[in-house]
Amino acid sequence: MATLKVAFVWHMHQPWYLWPGTREAALPYVRLHACSGYYDMPWLLRELGQTTVTFNLVPSLTEQIARYARGEVTDRLLELCRRPAAELGPDDQCGLLTYLGRGQPEGVLEASPQFARLSHKRGHVRNSQEVERLRRAFTEAEFRDVQVWLNLVWCGYGLRRDSEVVRELRGKDRDFTEDDKAALLGEMQAATGRVLDLYRQAAADGRAELTTSPFYHPILPLLANMEDAARVIPRPELPDTLWRAPDEARRQLQLARDHHERQFGTVPQGLWSPEGAISDASLALVQEAGFAWTASDDGILALSLDPRGARRPDAKELYQPYRVADGALALVFRDHALSDRIGFVYRSWEPQDAAEDMVGQLRGIASDLPGPAPGLVCIILDGENPWSSYPDAGEGFLRALYEAIETDRGLETTSVGEYVRQYPPQAVLPSVFPGSWIDHSYRTWIGGAEHRRAWSLLRGAFDAVRRAAPSEGAARAREQLMVAEGSDWFWWYSEYHHADDEDVLDALFRAHVAEVYRALGQPEPAALGEPIAAAKTGGLAQMAAGAMRPTIDGRVTSYFEWQAAAVLHTSAMASAMHRCDSVIRAIYVGFDRAHVWLRVDTVGPATEALLGCRLRFTFAGEPDRELTLEWPDDRAAGPPVQGGGLAGPAQVAADRVVEGALHLHSLALAPEDSLNLAVVLEAGGRLVERWPQVGYLEVRLPSEDALSGEWSA
Numbered sequence: 001m002a003t004l005k006v007a008f009v010w011h012m013h014q015p016w017y018l019w020p021g022t023r024e025a026a027l028p029y030v031r032l033h034a035c036s037g038y039y040d041m042p043w044l045l046r047e048l049g050q051t052t053v054t055f056n057l058v059p060s061l062t063e064q065i066a067r068y069a070r071g072e073v074t075d076r077l078l079e080l081c082r083r084p085a086a087e088l089g090p091d092d093q094c095g096l097l098t099y100l101g102r103g104q105p106e107g108v109l110e111a112s113p114q115f116a117r118l119s120h121k122r123g124h125v126r127n128s129q130e131v132e133r134l135r136r137a138f139t140e141a142e143f144r145d146v147q148v149w150l151n152l153v154w155c156g157y158g159l160r161r162d163s164e165v166v167r168e169l170r171g172k173d174r175d176f177t178e179d180d181k182a183a184l185l186g187e188m189q190a191a192t193g194r195v196l197d198l199y200r201q202a203a204a205d206g207r208a209e210l211t212t213s214p215f216y217h218p219i220l221p222l223l224a225n226m227e228d229a230a231r232v233i234p235r236p237e238l239p240d241t242l243w244r245a246p247d248e249a250r251r252q253l254q255l256a257r258d259h260h261e262r263q264f265g266t267v268p269q270g271l272w273s274p275e276g277a278i279s280d281a282s283l284a285l286v287q288e289a290g291f292a293w294t295a296s297d298d299g300i301l302a303l304s305l306d307p308r309g310a311r312r313p314d315a316k317e318l319y320q321p322y323r324v325a326d327g328a329l330a331l332v333f334r335d336h337a338l339s340d341r342i343g344f345v346y347r348s349w350e351p352q353d354a355a356e357d358m359v360g361q362l363r364g365i366a367s368d369l370p371g372p373a374p375g376l377v378c379i380i381l382d383g384e385n386p387w388s389s390y391p392d393a394g395e396g397f398l399r400a401l402y403e404a405i406e407t408d409r410g411l412e413t414t415s416v417g418e419y420v421r422q423y424p425p426q427a428v429l430p431s432v433f434p435g436s437w438i439d440h441s442y443r444t445w446i447g448g449a450e451h452r453r454a455w456s457l458l459r460g461a462f463d464a465v466r467r468a469a470p471s472e473g474a475a476r477a478r479e480q481l482m483v484a485e486g487s488d489w490f491w492w493y494s495e496y497h498h499a500d501d502e503d504v505l506d507a508l509f510r511a512h513v514a515e516v517y518r519a520l521g522q523p524e525p526a527a528l529g530e531p532i533a534a535a536k537t538g539g540l541a542q543m544a545a546g547a548m549r550p551t552i553d554g555r556v557t558s559y560f561e562w563q564a565a566a567v568l569h570t571s572a573m574a575s576a577m578h579r580c581d582s583v584i585r586a587i588y589v590g591f592d593r594a595h596v597w598l599r600v601d602t603v604g605p606a607t608e609a610l611l612g613c614r615l616r617f618t619f620a621g622e623p624d625r626e627l628t629l630e631w632p633d634d635r636a637a638g639p640p641v642q643g644g645g646l647a648g649p650a651q652v653a654a655d656r657v658v659e660g661a662l663h664l665h666s667l668a669l670a671p672e673d674s675l676n677l678a679v680v681l682e683a684g685g686r687l688v689e690r691w692p693q694v695g696y697l698e699v700r701l702p703s704e705d706a707l708s709g710e711w712s713a
Contacts, residue, residue, distance in 0.1 A: 004319075004366035005376045005414045006405060009211075009295065009334070010041055010383030011272055013058040015488035016216055018073065019508070020480060020515040026504050028075040030064045034192045036105065036156035036393060037384030038065070042198035043158030044398055045207045051402040054415045055199055055208050055383065056272040059215045059259040060486065062196060066263070069193035081151060082185065084178055085144035093135040096146050097122055102500060102603070107391040108153045109608060114174035115149045118142060141175060148176045151184055155191075156387075157395045163187045200264055209415035211270035212260045214252035218485040219445045220286070221279035221434055223249040228279045228434035232441035239446070239455040245462060246285060252482060253289040269293065269417045272380070274487050276300070276334070277442060279434035280325075287329040293321070293420050294331055295380060296432075299440045301333040303433035315368040319375035321425035324432070330420040331429065334380035336437065338362075340558050342397075343381050347389040348555055348655060351396030359404045359411070366410055373423045378416065389656070438559070445490035453532050454493050454509065458484055460525060461516040468520050477519035484512040493532060506533040542567040544699060546706040547592040550599070554606065554655030562599060565590035566699045570691055582689055583609050587679050589699045593707045596667060598660040600679060606658045607631075613683045615640070615658065619667055620676035620696045629658065671704040 014033070017025040025031070038061075045051060067073040080088075080095050088096070100122050109116040121142075122134065138146070148169065155166045165187045169180055202208035214220055221228050226242040253271075260268045269292040273282065276296040286294050301313050313333075321330045338361060346354035362377060369375040387394035405411045435441045446455060458481075465481050468474040489509035492502045510532065514524045548564040551557055565588040588599035598617065602609035614630040626644035629652060640654055651661040669675060676696035681688040691697070701707070 003371070003374055003410045004362060004369065005374050005412055005419055006362060007054060007332075007376060007378045007414055007416045007419060009054040009056055009272065009378060009380040009416065011056045011058075011213075011380065012038060012041075012061055012383045013056075013213070013217055013274075014061045014064065015486055015505070015508075016060045016483050016512075017064065017075075017508070020511055023067075023073055025064070025073055025075040026508050027501055028077040030061065031068050031073075031075060031078065031188070031192065032151075032154040033384045034065055034068065034195050035159055035188050036154050037387050038195050039191055039198065040156040040158040040387070040393060040395070041383055042202045042208065043162075044395065044402075045202050047399070048402050048406065050406045050413070051207065052413045052415055052418070053208055054211055054270065054417070055202070056211045056213060056270070057199065057260070057264075058213045058217050058274075059256050059263075060217055062263055063259065065192060065195055069189075069195070071189070077150065078185075081147040081181065085140050085147060088143055090132070090135065093138065093143060094128070094131050096143060096150070097131050097135055097138070099150055100146055104153050104604070105388040105393060107393070108149075110391075111170070112149065112173055114145055115153065118146055118149065144176055144178070144181065145174055148181050148184060151188060155184075155188065156393050159187070159191050163191070196263065203264065203266070209270060209417045210260070210264050210266070210268060211272060211417075212256045212268040213272050213274055214249070215255040215259065216252060216482050216486040217274045217488065218249070218252055218482075219275060219277045219436070219442060219487050219490070220249050220252070220273050220282040221277050222442060222446060223252070223485065224279060224281035224285055226446070228281065229442045229446050231434050232439075233443055233447040237447045239452050239459070241459060243459060243462070246281070248462070248482070248485060249282065249285050250289065251478075252485070253285060253291075255482075257289065257291075270295075270415075275436045275438065275444070276380075277436035278331075278432055280431055283324050283329060283331070283432065284327075287324065287327045292328075292330060293416055294329065295378060295416065296331065296333055297435075297437035297440075298333045298336050299437065300433055300435050303435065303440055304429055304431065307433060315365060315375070316370060317427075319365065319369060319377055320373075320427060321376065321420050321423070322427050322429045323425040325428070325430055330425050331432070332376065332378050332416055332420075334378040334437075337558075338377065339379050339381045342379065343386045344559065345555070345557055346397055347386065347394075349397075351392075351400045354397050355400035355404045358401055359408060362405075362411055363408075374412075376414075376416075376419050376423075439563075444494045445487055448494060450493040450532050451490060453527075454490060457510070457513050457525065457527060457532075461513045464516060464520055464522060473519045473521060477516045480512045480515040480519060484509060484516070502533055503531065506531050540566050540568055540697070540699070544589065544591055544702050546702050548590045548597065549592055549595075550590070550597055550659060552597075552651050552653050552659045552661050554653035554657060554659055556657060562588050562590060562597075565597065565599070568691060568697055570689075583613075583681055584679065584689060584691060587677075587691060587697070589675065589677065589697075591664070591701055591707060594664055596662045596664060596669070596675065598658075598662070600658040602657070605656050606654050610640075610654070610658070610681075613681055613688070616644075616680040616682065617646075617660075618678045618680065618696075619646075620678075621668070625667065627652075627660070627662070629654070629660075669701060671701050671707055673701050675699045675701065 014030045017027050160166050165183045203210050223245045225244050271291045271294045278296045321332045324331050438444050465477050492505050510528045514528045517524045544566040545564040550561045568587045570582045570584050586601040590597040610631050617627040619625045625646050627646040627650050628643040629640035631640050649663050649666050653659050678696050680690045
């Protein structure tokens, strides 16, 4: 018998991208991921002999995949690529170059000389006038190659093995024909039609448990009882009215169960509550809906065992299931650190080294468990997002990891459902701490100025639906209300998260809320015509919160490594037309008692985005002081060349991101002083971009007490 069971739960999710009442998806990510991560993950299971996993399939994703497969959904990128290159108008060409300027999966530049050349030719230009000028430099043949590569880049390792067309086009690399393009788009359409069958087959073969989430991925506790948010978040930061909508939560759960049964032929036993967010009220609804198990984060277990947060769970406490109160629902908790190693750490490791490290971690856990029942380690994370940061889309690491566990006599993969059937929970949690995997609270989805506006608009729509008499229009209104309850809109309204597409997501949220009123035959509130995200223009998205101590290695080694830093998202200081074109995506500034910590995020890996560039940090003072980093030879290998008066005491590393450290005394700073900083990017002796565009970014150091506080990851 294995001494340790390992449950991988891969969470597959996308928000509902369809504009109300249309067949057009606002963004193409369901279709693109369908040919990469969503296809690759079950495909890889067929290659292995014994590995069992859990796939959590959110209905808002699987329904969109099914509609794409039936040809009922399209998106702008798909329509731009279907158009013959000779018939592309100026707006079409600019649109393609805008997509080309966005981040693509790793490894493409190395795999395709033509894609690398086109990306270099497209360059770092930011604004629409420059893109308009640039498009004139591209030939018809180059635009056709762009059309092909913007799709081919998303064909993952499974599709490359299954499709001769994909293999041939990757080998051809350039000078594609219209027939080549049509063949590729046809292959991708066919592959999308096979995706859900791959999951059905994995379940039929006993290789995967298929589970679900509430239909449109809402934060369930915030529907069940919003007052639970006040356990951590100060009341003034929350919406004016804290409301309860348990019936909305019930509908999201029931629709998910019904949809899953229609789609996959079985009733799901497991449920991943979106973002691992749970509360006593939400767990009661999950149990009432008939689910056998659900899961959350180990930080929630720690606070449920000791609300003071004075200790971490030991191995026996963490690696076992719990029964919730006096009910039958089983609750398991993911190992946050191990999950983050896959999501953030291993992507820059050699696959075999990463697999050996993970197996070593698991063996160490096994040695700490008393038995007699084998412990259960739950590793739960996104099933699509991490792999775009792995050079081979994660294939090498996953193969090595699965095979290493298969051949280790002390380890065995399992599904959560199978484990709790074999080893029903013996321990009981009378109550759980209300929170999520992020910050052990719901702050990411409620608590900011934009959150308050969004929840207020949603509350108005909820009240309108609740007052409406039953009718066909009321049923349509309720469906749109459920879409607007999804977590994704509130994630991007958070001050902690920003994206190139946040203006699109903002518009989508408001469109769904507006559709509630249209379906009821009522006028829309005027506030729905104003962007909620507009409050981000200018300034910091987040102030420095306290002491921190990152590892200066050019990689984000955990989600919380930079959580205490001040953050500037450059998209907040540019118009919606320009947001997707900047090289620098975010600037982080953090502190401890001795250091200033700096981080710059770029579009794609920093060592690729900054080739041939100089990055300049200018600190205002008498006189100004500078640190410059330069990649003068257009090469990614080796560290950047440091210059400027601050180069001597600086510690710098560049890989996925740029990270640096300076001593506070070199800048003559003390607690509660203000640091004034500008970050400038130059290439070929010319200014590419400056943040902020005028003046300096003012970052106030935390207080002495905050800087003296104990730092923890």
